[in-house]
Amino acid sequence: MLLNIEDYRRRTRAVLPRFVHDYIEGSADDGHCMRRNAGDLSGIELTPRVLRDTTRVDTSVEVFGRKWALPLGIAPTGLNGLVRPEGDRLLAAAAGEAGIPFSLSTASNMRLEDVRAAAPGGMQWMQLYVMHREMASQIVERARKDGYQALVLTVDVPVSGNRELDLRNGFRMPFRPTPRLAWDLVSHPRWSLRMAPRGAPDFANLTPSGSGAGSTSMQAALLARAMDQSLVWESLAWLRGMWKGPLLLKGVLHPDDARMALDHGIDGLIVSNHGGRQNDASPSAISALPRVANAVAGRIPVFMDGGIRRGGDIAKALALGAMAVFVGRPTLYGLAVGGQQGAAAVLKILADELVRNMTLLGATTVRDLPARRLAATLQAAEAVEAPDAMPLAR
Ligand SMILES: Cc1cc2nc3c(=O)[nH]c(=O)nc-3n(C[C@H](O)[C@H](O)[C@H](O)COP(=O)(O)O)c2cc1C
Numbered sequence: 545m546l547l548n549i550e551d552y553r554r555r556t557r558a559v560l561p562r563f564v565h566d567y568i569e570g571s572a573d574d575g576h577c578m579r580r581n582a583g584d585l586s587g588i589e590l591t592p593r594v595l596r597d598t599t600r601v602d603t604s605v606e607v608f609g610r611k612w613a614l615p616l617g618i619a620p621t622g623l624n625g626l627v628r629p630e631g632d633r634l635l636a637a638a639a640g641e642a643g644i645p646f647s648l649s650t651a652s653n654m655r656l657e658d659v660r661a662a663a664p665g666g667m668q669w670m671q672l673y674v675m676h677r678e679m680a681s682q683i684v685e686r687a688r689k690d691g692y693q694a695l696v697l698t699v700d701v702p703v704s705g706n707r708e709l710d711l712r713n714g715f716r717m718p719f720r721p722t723p724r725l726a727w728d729l730v731s732h733p734r735w736s737l738r739m740a741p742r743g744a745p746d747f748a749n750l751t752p753s754g755s756g757a758g759s760t761s762m763q764a765a766l767l768a769r770a771m772d773q774s775l776v777w778e779s780l781a782w783l784r785g786m787w788k789g790p791l792l793l794k795g796v797l798h799p800d801d802a803r804m805a806l807d808h809g810i811d812g813l814i815v816s817n818h819g820g821r822q823n824d825a826s827p828s829a830i831s832a833l834p835r836v837a838n839a840v841a842g843r844i845p846v847f848m849d850g851g852i853r854r855g856g857d858i859a860k861a862l863a864l865g866a867m868a869v870f871v872g873r874p875t876l877y878g879l880a881v882g883g884q885q886g887a888a889a890v891l892k893i894l895a896d897e898l899v900r901n902m903t904l905l906g907a908t909t910v911r912d913l914p915a916r917r918l919a920a921t922l923q924a925a926e927a928v929e930a931p932d933a934m935p936l937a938r
Pocket residue numbers: 567568569581619620621622649650651671698794816817818819820821849850851852870871872873874
């Protein structure tokens with residue numbers, strides 16, 4: 545029975561070849577940071593308030609002038625096409641149906657225009673990796689023309705984290721099957737048959753027009769996450785010159801960096817350690833969240849991702865100052881198990897759990913969730929005081 549995200553996670557192991565499964569599940573070094581994300585979330589307590597009218601529970605939230613049905617979005621993940629053909633489009637459609645945003649990765653396997661066309665009424669954010677400034681400019685320009693609503697600059701990948709599972713599996717781009725990989729494919733015939741008509745997915749946004757896959761060296765550079773390491777705070781003016789809409793930084797954990805972001809006119813922050821895939825010594829996202837939220841003091845919205853596996857985790861993050869959260873792996877599990885429907889089912893599980901949790905907490909809107917009202921116990925956040933109120937969107 546697929547009752548919860550953990551059920552989907554387990555099923556994923558059976559339906560995907562090992563190298564794809566390990567790519568999703570993998571973390572940096574020894575996985576300490578990834579485990580901290582989950583462990584610190586589990587250590588947070590929210591004390592219910594009783595005898596409140598919870599006949600109607602409203603999970604919606606307004607972000608940058610748009611209404612989200614849930615305080616939840618899909619985080620950018622590269623290589624969704626390895627999980628299912630056209631995985632980017634399927635996830636975007638699932639998010640659109642659920643009334644929540646989808647973030648498209650620079651490392652997507654479909655052209656950003658095609659993803660947008662597949663869910664034109666939906667909310668889509670474009671995630672940016674800067675490998676070459678010229679290429680990044682072209683992606684930003686295309687995203688602007690095509691109506692992407694926010695630009696998310698990922699700042700926690702100056703180099704790739706050490707993903708030893710991928711190395712052991714011989715996973716690289718362009719995809720070249722080794723005997724071991726070939727055996728992996730043969731033992732997962734359904735996945736292989738689904739992939740066969742299109743061949744191995746490649747990165748689809750690396751040429752100016754978005755047609756063709758870009759050079760082999762560019763493909764390899766993106767998989768190796770060979771970023772422009774000269775990107776600094778001052779470089780943000782270059783991005784701002786091209787992008788007038790909401791500009792967010794993803795991967796901020798330190799309160800001083802949050803203050804720097806304010807000084808540089810950033811519109812929103814995503815507190816994230818990349819799902820434990822980058823610096824294994826990073827704090828859990830949930831423990832970093834209240835410090836960042838306090839530093840920002842409601843001036844811009846703060847989001848969070850990393851380890852969200854239950855609706856109750858969403859409530860915890862909102863209690864500690866997030867306006868909304870994102871999930872990375874959970875919707876990939878759904879995609880792996882059941883395509884668009886599977887991703888939709890995962891979102892529904894999280895939504896139903898959130899409604900139940902809010903009801904149990906006596907919270908009828910997301911504004912009832914901030915910590916002081918619920919007497920949250922913040923072991924994970926040490927002595928840092930939880931923010932008083934939800935930050936307001938500008
Ligand atoms: C398979 C995979 C690929 C990812 N690719 C990207 C990416 O291309 N860009 C990015 O900013 N973050 C990427 N991330 C990080 C996610 O956006 C997000 O921060 C993380 O998955 C959240 O943790 P969770 O998986 O525990 O929900 C990726 C994560 C996974 C699991």
